[in-house]
């Protein structure tokens with residue numbers, strides 16, 4: 001892709017090109033039914049997630065004209081219930097000197113009856129050197145967005161490179177604060193903090209002092225919040241080598257839990273780095289606290305630098321379902337928000353005992369469904385489920401009780417996704433019974449294990465006829481309980 005193609009602006013596309021592109025997207029058999037997806041082009045990070053004027057607002061990084069990472073706009077979606085979203089059009093256009101080469105990721109906060117969107121303006125100088133600015137756009141209750149003419153932060157502090165982006169802002173009792181993803185001049189990643197009394201004038205407070213001094217070359221999309229009196233720092237380190245079952249994706253996404261961040265010294269005493277998700281397609285999560293006090297997370301269901309089967313259909317990627325976060329034994333637990341029950345249509349139930357067999361049940365099949373499946377009283381060596389299954393296709397979740405390893409296998413899921421990063425993912429789960437809570441859409445699955453202790457988020461690209469669901473127990477028996485709903 002040359003620069004000209006990459007940085008094409010919407011107005012450079014003719015009406016004929018746009019309608020042909022839209023037609024191509026509409027014809028794609030892998031369009032989702034209940035996930036946020038782009039009308040055309042490529043979606044990446046969720047941005048500006050906030051509750052404002054009686055609605056949830058969720059923006060995302062958008063390149064309208066192709067399925068590569070071109071010129072980024074902010075696209076706006078809104079919802080009263082986190083379930084049914086309306087497309088509200090472009091919110092931030094990269095058309096000013098401080099964001100000419102992309103309105104990059106950022107966050108939202110409500111002040112004085114307006115939603116303030118703080119984001120990174122990406123620019124390039126004559127020699128194509130990157131320069132990053134932290135900018136602001138303000139949205140009123142009617143959805144009109146006005147950019148502030150000058151950036152809020154117009155230079156990178158000493159000691160850091162221009163890989164300086166993705167401000168996540170919050171309000172403390174004394175001041176507004178934000179964390180920004182950064183790269184030190186020695187090419188290691190970190191997160192820094194700024195403070196402000198008015199959201200407009202920002203003071204560089206310093207680097208968050210974690211115990212991870214050499215942990216990747218760049219930290220993208222940091223987020224900081226407190227839950228149950230604990231501090232949580234989320235971020236996406238780039239450049240981490242795989243270790244056994246961990247860090248198998250091109251870039252990682254995870255968190256540290258510790259004592260609340262010391263706002264004076266910026267000391268953050270924390271435990272180990274945990275991955276947020278065990279699947280393939282999860283990155284750049286962003287959280288918000290809603291008016292009910294819930295901490296809600298949404299992420300990009302995708303990864304950079306990988307080709308996906310919908311690329312040739314003119315669109316790429318979607319967002320995950322919104323999930324609530326809670327701390328359980330020092331780890332984050334994710335659960336789909338309860339409002340998603342509104343999607344439930346026809347319900348099917350099954351109760352059975354599986355003995356060394358694989359079984360399917362009448363009416364338990366589909367392409368877009370929610371399924372809760374519990375294996376109890378197990379003396380089998382392993383149990384599991386196959387779904388979006390046909391004669392030659394299936395996506396498999398398999399749990400081995402002896403090794404205590406859960407494996408998600410998409411090697412036969414349908415059309416292949418770049419397999420350089422493998423086609424199975426595994427993680428350790430210690431349990432005597434197993435509960436799988438699945439949200440399957442036309443081309444994705446989100447699987448919550450044992451009430452959100454682990455989550456596997458993945459795109460899959462099966463044939464529309466692969467609608468089968470099968471349950472199995474190997475070398476022994478297991479009690480099975482299933483509830484399944486079609487989702488609309």
Ligand code: FRU
Nearest residue numbers: 061072104105165220221284
């Ligand atoms: C993460 C990221 C961010 C950046 C944005 C650009 O996926 O690279 O760091 O702001 O995407 O689209």
